[in-house]
Amino acid sequence: MELTVRGIRDTDVDAIVAFTQETWADREVGDHIPRVLEDWIDTEGDTQKTFVLDAGDDIAGLCQGVLLSDHETWAQGMRVNPAFRGNGVSRTLTNALFDWAAAQGATVARNMVYSWNIGGLGQSRATGFSPATEFRWAKPEPDADAQPDLTVEADPAAAWSYWNRSEARTHLVGLGLDLTESWAVSELTLEKLRTLASDDAVFAVKEEGTRAMAYRNRTFEHTTDEGETRSYAEYGVGAWEDAQAARSLFAALSRDAARQGADNARVLIPETVRHVSDVATARVPVSSEPDFVLEADLTTRR
Template sequence: MSPTVRQARADDYDDVVAFAEEVWADRPDTVDYIPEVFRQWVDTDGPTQHTVVAEVDGAAAGLCQAVMLTDHEAWFQGIRVDPDHRGEGLGKAMVGHLFEWARGQGATVGRNMVFSWNDAGLGQSVATGFDPDTAFRWAHPEPRDVRPDADGPAVENDPAAAWSYWTGSEGRGALSGLALDPGQPWALSELTRERLYTLADEQAVFAVKDDGTCGMAARVRETVDPTADETLAEYALGTWVDADAAASLFDAIRADAAQLDVDGTRVLIPETPRHVAEAAFVRADLADWPDFVLSADLT
């Protein structure tokens, strides 16, 4: 029987939680956030957000959501299919439905994120029309008071210098110009000059300077991780030219997070050998794996 794709409803909760808990049953250390957010997703659907389920025999057997991040960028998330219904085209049906919805909202590009270890998710993303785009890794420097190294590069809240560095940086090329979105958790969107200046006013921007600008980062928000019950300072990106610049940048982030009195940090860095190796060298506490971002041309 062909699945019916329809808008998600509050009474789909039990079905969705039941299959979401089985999707990663072989990874007991991985906690799915869907049970924590599903009711909120349903309640907040509207012109810039659309959550759907694939219904089979009267029960929800798949889930996906699309969110408009900007006037032309759509983000697709929460793609889950009941393991008992894999191979039946549920993912393709849901994503196809949401592609059309996003086009109707003016989107010209759609993106999603998949853990690099998630073979099924990567294959499903390609099958539904996404192409591999970029990769990043989370760094988690511990919040603590750190005195700036008098002999190391200085770090200033200077969005003009940070933007100038970003435009020609290796990090921008590696990340396809993307950074954490300020409005939607776990989503990436294009970093613009206007957005960076707004972050400098409302959050914090870091420009690393040593005979010119040699690195940058930007804090995007403070948040609560529902899967770990801890407060986090999230940094939209961090990129730099060498290990000295990395050391100064991560020390500034540690001190910034300590002032916010959060439990931890999450810093998005490019998945390049140099960035990962130098972040490890300055003890930034790296995630065990990268995450992949895939994109779809919706024009």
């Protein structure tokens, strides 16, 4: 069987949709690939490359690489056509993505896998990714009347200083949600926080010093498979010193989400016993399962 790696084409859409419509048929989560595929094709360029494995009359698999910075690549959308399992599809595609990213100057590639996706985790480890970190989503209810007990300011320097010394940064290896690519994480920088502060999207909780921080990375709308559209305010990371600081931080984010007109809010938090239990103490809902981030060193490919 001859399988050829190449860039995606318009004519590949039907074949890819056919084998990604029920990727996780046993879970209450749909695959986003059929919804985003045409957008991926339209936005192909120097910083984004979608690879397919051409089997002649079918597509054996696909994956996409996106440059998030001058040295970070995000790997996503790795899917293997069930009819071609056992033919090294994921390894072939991942190697192509790694080589492309390294040629663009990237030194690291990362991806994200649901913790319950055992097949995806095994696939990632087998193709060169190693464990990096894990996180959950805190889900504060938007509330325009929420009142933090502590002072909250849009101070990027204070937020950055706290982030650098926080337990959250250590656990998350310096990563927060990316500002441009949805569902991707990249290294949080002071420059990013300064950019966000101009839109009042940075939150530094203070009392005799800075005790918590967060940033809003985007607002968006999501339409469910049932046709219901919901709006979201998404916060790229939450870090805090103790339960009191957590309560004030989440009150500030609840208020901000309401001001953004959001129906829902979600905050990336470290997957540690302290952080998850602090969220519970603040009476903020939290996702039932974590997500895993893995990474691969690309320096040997440059």
